Amino acid sequence: MLFKVCNLYCRQEHERQDLFQEIVIQLWRAYPGFRGDSKFSTWMYRIALNTAISDLRKKKHHIITTEPDGLPDGIDDIQNYQEKEDKLKQLYNAISQLTEIEKAIVMLYLEDRSYDEMEDILGINQNNLRVKMNRIKDKLRKLTKAVEYGS
Amino acid sequence: MDLDQLKDIWKGLDEPVSEHQGKQEIVTLLSRKSQGPIAKMKRNLRWELILVLISYTAVITHYFTAFDHELQSVAWFLLVIGILFLAYYYKKNKLLNEMQHVSGKVRFHLERQVNTLERFVRFYLLAGVALVPVCLAFFGWIFYREVPDMTKDSIFFSAEPMWKTVGAWALLTITLTSLVYFANVWLLDKLYGHHIRKLRHIVTEMSEQ
Numbered sequence: 175m176l177f178k179v180c181n182l183y184c185r186q187e188h189e190r191q192d193l194f195q196e197i198v199i200q201l202w203r204a205y206p207g208f209r210g211d212s213k214f215s216t217w218m219y220r221i222a223l224n225t226a227i228s229d230l231r232k233k234k235h236h237i238i239t240t241e242p243d244g245l246p247d248g249i250d251d252i253q254n255y256q257e258k259e260d261k262l263k264q265l266y267n268a269i270s271q272l273t274e275i276e277k278a279i280v281m282l283y284l285e286d287r288s289y290d291e292m293e294d295i296l297g298i299n300q301n302n303l304r305v306k307m308n309r310i311k312d313k314l315r316k317l318t319k320a321v322e323y324g325s
Numbered sequence: 326m327d328l329d330q331l332k333d334i335w336k337g338l339d340e341p342v343s344e345h346q347g348k349q350e351i352v353t354l355l356s357r358k359s360q361g362p363i364a365k366m367k368r369n370l371r372w373e374l375i376l377v378l379i380s381y382t383a384v385i386t387h388y389f390t391a392f393d394h395e396l397q398s399v400a401w402f403l404l405v406i407g408i409l410f411l412a413y414y415y416k417k418n419k420l421l422n423e424m425q426h427v428s429g430k431v432r433f434h435l436e437r438q439v440n441t442l443e444r445f446v447r448f449y450l451l452a453g454v455a456l457v458p459v460c461l462a463f464f465g466w467i468f469y470r471e472v473p474d475m476t477k478d479s480i481f482f483s484a485e486p487m488w489k490t491v492g493a494w495a496l497l498t499i500t501l502t503s504l505v506y507f508a509n510v511w512l513l514d515k516l517y518g519h520h521i522r523k524l525r526h527i528v529t530e531m532s533e534q
Contacts, residue, residue, distance in 0.1 A: 178335075195354045196361050202351075204428045217428060224427040224434045227527060229361050258334050265331055275530050278431065283328060284335040297432030298531055305534060311328055 175215075175285070176222055182269060182277050183226040197225045212294055219282065219295045227274045268317040276310050283307060362520065363424050370421065374414050381407040396471065402463050406456075413452050420445045432531045439524040446513050446521070453509045457502045465494070 176197055180190040200221050208217055269280055275296075282292045289300045298306070358364070381403060388400035424441050427434060468475065469482050477483055480493045 192360050195357060196359060198351055198354045199359045199361075200427050202355055203425075207428060220429065220431060220434075221427050223431050224429070225361070227431065228427075228435060228438050228524065258337075261331060262334055265335075273530060274527055275431075280328070284332055286332060286336075295431060296531070297430030302534055314328065 175218065178281060178285075179222045179226050181266070182281055183274070185270065193226055193229065196229060197222050200225050213291070216291055216294050219287075223278050223295065227278065264318050265314075268314045271317055272310065272313065276306070276313070279303065279306055280310055280314075363421055367418070367421050370414065370417055377407070377410055381410075396467075398470075399467060402467075406459075413448075416448060417445065420448070432528070435524055435528050435531070439521060439528055442517060442521055442524070446517055450506070450509050450513060454502060454506045457505050458498050461494075461498055461501065 176194060179197065180193045184190040184193050201218065204217075204221055208214070212220075269277055272280065278296060279292070282295065287295070289303055292298075292303055293300050296303070358368075385400045385403050385407070388396050388403065420441050424438055424445075426437075429437070465481065480489060481497070482490065
């Protein structure tokens with residue numbers, strides 16, 4: 175999960191490593207204060223996203239042409255693998271153009287988190303989240319179409 | 326591209342890490358210094374404290390002992406400023422500690438972060454600017470008391486009528502305070518302005534329907 179957050183918020187390898195380190199440090203520091211009021215995963219998501227979003231150092235924005243490493247090894251069907259890789263590349267390209275909060279919402283959605291848990295992590299009410307999610311889906315559709323048609 | 330179709334691919338991205346490798350990596354990461362903005366601000370503040378303690382101690386000791394003990398009032402003044410600096414350090418450190426709590430909901434964390442950072446910047450500005458009239462008043466008084474020969478013909482100390490002296494001091498104080506104020510505003514904007522605006526923008530975006 176931490177790698178995914180880093181991949182979403184940072185494009186450069188050294189930025190990803192810095193953010194990963196920062197999240198680990200924050201988790202380590204905050205752990206003694208974990209009281210179990212929320213699920214452990216909720217608590218982890220909060221810390222990871224809070225660190226990623228508020229750690230807005232001046233980054234150079236790059237248009238991504240490749241996705242971070244990540245597809246699992248051992249896929250027999252090369253065509254299927256290639257297709258998945260293309261889709262993933264497209265997804266990362268499109269997500270990189272979203273705002274910081276939209277990235278967080280998409281990630282939680284892809285992680286299959288319920289709207290209830292998303293509300294608990296982000297502090298945005300569920301109605302608002304659904305509206306935002308629909309907008310993000312539209313936006314991603316447009317972005318990927320624009321890439322497909324080369325505009 | 327349909328997001329729902331991508332969920333399976335997304336889940337497949339979880340990289341298995343062996344327990345031993347994970348532990349080793351975490352130990353290495355925890356042994357390094359945090360590069361986060363708040364951690365850096367805390368480190369800078371600590372350096373500022375060390376620098377002030379060393380330089381103030383040296384200068385205060387000098388004024389207490391040199392000049393045949395005639396300028397001890399300068400040493401006392403610097404001591405008071407030094408003590409005020411400790412209060413300033415304590416307050417800034419407290420604000421930075423508040424900003425380091427990251428386990429709350431993202432929206433509330435960011436709201437707190439931006440509000441605390443704004444308080445931090447206001448405090449920084451106020452402390453920097455307030456020091457100017459205080460220093461002017463003190464050093465004016467020292468000059469008047471210790472070097473009367475130099476001050477007897479000065480508009481700042483013995484002009485007739487009296488309003489000229491008051492006017493000269495007022496003009497000097499307003500000019501210097503304004504200069505320091507605008508220099509601080511520029512510096513603070515350069516240091517924290519981008520970060521505050523970005524956080525404020527994110528908080529607004531989260532609140533919007």
